[in-house]
Amino acid sequence: MTETTALRLAGRDALALLHRISTNALADLTPGQCRATLFCDFRGRLLHRAVVGAGSDGALWLFRDDAPGAELAAFLDRHVFRDDVRIEDRSHELPVAVAAGGAAPAPGTMTERAGIPTAVLAPDDEALTLGAQAPAGDDQARTRQRILAGRPGHGHEIVETFTPFEVGLAHEVHLDKGCYTGQETLMRLVTYQSVKRRLARVKGPGAVPAPPAGLTAEGRPAGILTRAVRDGAGWIGLAVIRNDACEAGHPLEIAGGGRTEPPEPLPARRPLGRG
Incomplete structure (x- = not known):
């Protein structure tokens, strides 16, 4: 529990x-x-x-x-x-x-x-x-609900590996409020349009992979599978994926075996403030 x-x-x-x-x-x-x-x-x-x-x-x-x-x-x-x-x-x-x-x-x-x-x-x-x-x-039902809703969670997407902009939480960052820990870095990411990854929903056939797991596209690093749960005869999950791999719309290979269907990028969010 x-x-x-x-x-x-x-x-x-x-x-x-x-x-x-x-x-x-x-x-x-x-x-x-x-x-x-x-x-x-x-x-x-x-x-x-x-x-x-x-x-x-x-x-x-x-x-x-x-x-x-x-x-x-x-x-x-x-x-x-x-x-x-x-x-x-x-x-x-x-x-x-x-x-x-x-x-x-x-x-x-x-x-x-x-x-x-x-x-x-x-x-x-x-x-x-x-x-x-x-x-x-039960935890499995909650995990599936969270994945379907595209909600990032602690220990999976809310971890030190990612910034808010990479996991769909930009709308909980205010650009006009002044200083706080991490503010300068987040402002630079916005100013220079440097956010290269985004949250996506992924799914695939067969056994549920064990996250976190690396994802590749044609042998090149493409992202990280952050969580997965059984869904019918296959599985469904969330992943943080490079923008170019999302846009290409091709299946991704999972480290340790298996592959995803083409990822489904979740809607982009915008930070608060600055017009």
Whole structure:
């Protein structure tokens, strides 16, 4: 069973801290609103992603449905110096899951009951249910759902191998918000149009390959298969693939044996800001 994250941040400097160290603009977040943001290293490579919601009591909540809270809590704590910020890991009390249909919050909002969040829906994302309402489900079914939705996840696409622009998360990077870790590198990638890879859905026949696995096109490196799961008589997965290999539309060879059908590039996203 995949562990999930629910962190509560309190203190007068909590919002300023998150705005300062992550990619999205959060300084104007007001109670009842939510936004997804990313945490990168100095190279602009991905470390963490979370949906940030502002509570009615002034606290901030960070949620994710595919990774435990302890590592993110420790990461945040390393950035707290003389700031008035208190971090509580409430992950065991508030399990997080993708909503299985039914009513969802309005995009960009978080709902609460008696001061405890019950659901969030970040812009251009899927709704998450929290606490006792979080539906149960097996990991294989969740993985397949995530692949079909083209949602990058921790430990697969949200890893230090990739930047946000390579895995379909450009829309969670704000180019006008000022300095944060990785900002200079990400800005250069945009300025010089240097993003050479993109997220794609792939599938193939036979046994499910074991990711991460290298992909080649006519013997040349073409990308990385990041996850795969059984789909009928074959398998379906996500991969980060060079733009030219996506555009060529040819099958790709998988390291260790097997091949994909022609990759299906996922829709490109644009960073926020700069017109």
